[in-house]
Amino acid sequence: MDIVFSDFAEKELERLPQELKSLFLKHFEKMIVAPPRKRMKHGIPCHVDKVTGQARIVCEIRRDTIYVLHCFGSHKEYERWYRSYK
Numbered sequence: 646m647d648i649v650f651s652d653f654a655e656k657e658l659e660r661l662p663q664e665l666k667s668l669f670l671k672h673f674e675k676m677i678v679a680p681p682r683k684r685m686k687h688g689i690p691c692h693v694d695k696v697t698g699q700a701r702i703v704c705e706i707r708r709d710t711i712y713v714l715h716c717f718g719s720h721k722e723y724e725r726w727y728r729s730y731k
Contacts, residue, residue: 646677650713657716665700665718672696673713680706689730693723 650658658669672694681694681704691714694702701723703715717723 646680646709646711648673648677648711648713651715654713654716657718661716661718665697668696668700669702669716672702676702676704676711680711685727687730 658666661669676694681692681702683693685691685693685703691703691705694704696702699718699720701715701717701720702713703717703723703726705712705714715723715726717726
C-alpha cells in the first residue's frame with residue numbers, strides 16, 4: 646500500500662515534537678502492512694488509528710492507497726475536529 650499525505654497532515658506533522666513525530670513515522674510503516682480498520686461514527690467516511698493514548702491519525706483508504714488527512718498530537722485537537730462533523 647502507498648501512503649499519501651494531505652497538506653493539513655503534513656503541516657500538523659511538522660508542528661509535532663520530535664519524539665511524537667518519530668512515533669507517527671513508525672506507525673505509518675505499520676499502516677502499510679496492516680491498514681487501520683476502525684471507522685468513524687456518524688457517517689464520516691474516514692478511519693481513525695491511535696498512535697499513543699492521545700495521538701490519532703485520521704485517514705481514508707481507497708483501493709491500495711492510504712490518504713492521511715490529519716495527524717493529531719493530542720486528544721483535545723482530535724475531539725475539536727471530530728465535533729465539527731456532528
